[in-house]
Amino acid sequence: MESLARMSYDALVIGEGEVTAGLDMIDSLLDAHGLKGISNNILDKKTGKPRYEPYTIVKAGRLKVGVTGMISSSASLARRMEHEQSEHSQEEIEFARGIERSRETLKMLRKKKVDVAILAAHQVPGSLHALADSLPGYDVILTGARRRADREPERHGDAVLAGTAGGCSYLGELVLTVRGRKVRDFQGSSFELGQDDGPVDEYLKTLTYEILELDEKGERLPKRSSGEQRAER
Secondary structure (H helix, E strand, O other): OHHHHHOOOOOEEOOHHHHHHOHHHHHHHHHHOOOOEEOOOEEEOOOOOEOOEOEEEEEEOOEEEEEEEEEOOOHHHHHHHHHHOOOOOOOOEEEOOHHHHHHHHHHHHHHOOOOEEEEEEEOOOOOHHHHHHHOOOOOEEEEEEOOOOOEEEEEEOOEEEEEEEOOOOEEEEEEEEEEOOEEEEEEEEEEEOOOOOOOOOHHHHHHHHHHHOEOOOOOEOOOOOHHHHHHHO
């Protein structure tokens, strides 16, 4: 979260990892670092109301860019939630149908007269092309998943599709040329990040090495035995 804040991200779409970690904890970290979480289909089970704001509108020069996000409410996610959430982090949440909520959110974004409408979809089952066919009107659809799923940007119908994998090991970049509220051109790539891919923020490098317990060369430090840890204490 500290890294994302220093990179000046405008919005974070809540995905499977955040849900299973416990949203109360995630929200406290978002607030602590001034980050904005969005989701159009995670609901508070008690009230039936959205757990997060369904979208955000970001100014990019003279353009208004609307961003929303959805998560797939799959059976695998339910099993992972049951397995990974402790008794203290069980939260009463449920998932609305992502396709329907994304259609409704797109209507709201168009009423706000955004120049570009972007959907970020997490853990989408099946083809991204099928998702785009189900949600005409979005200018850009981004996908992310825990498994590696790099894809070069492509045009499908009126939408630009792009994506990269998760795990903090990949970074996606998509550059759009917009005229008359239409994406006229695009280019982008997905980068696999190494330990010292630059430019390097020295503070974040130090923070990362400490958290991951790496030595100066970026190699994993040997694990100390329990006896050594007790002796040190």
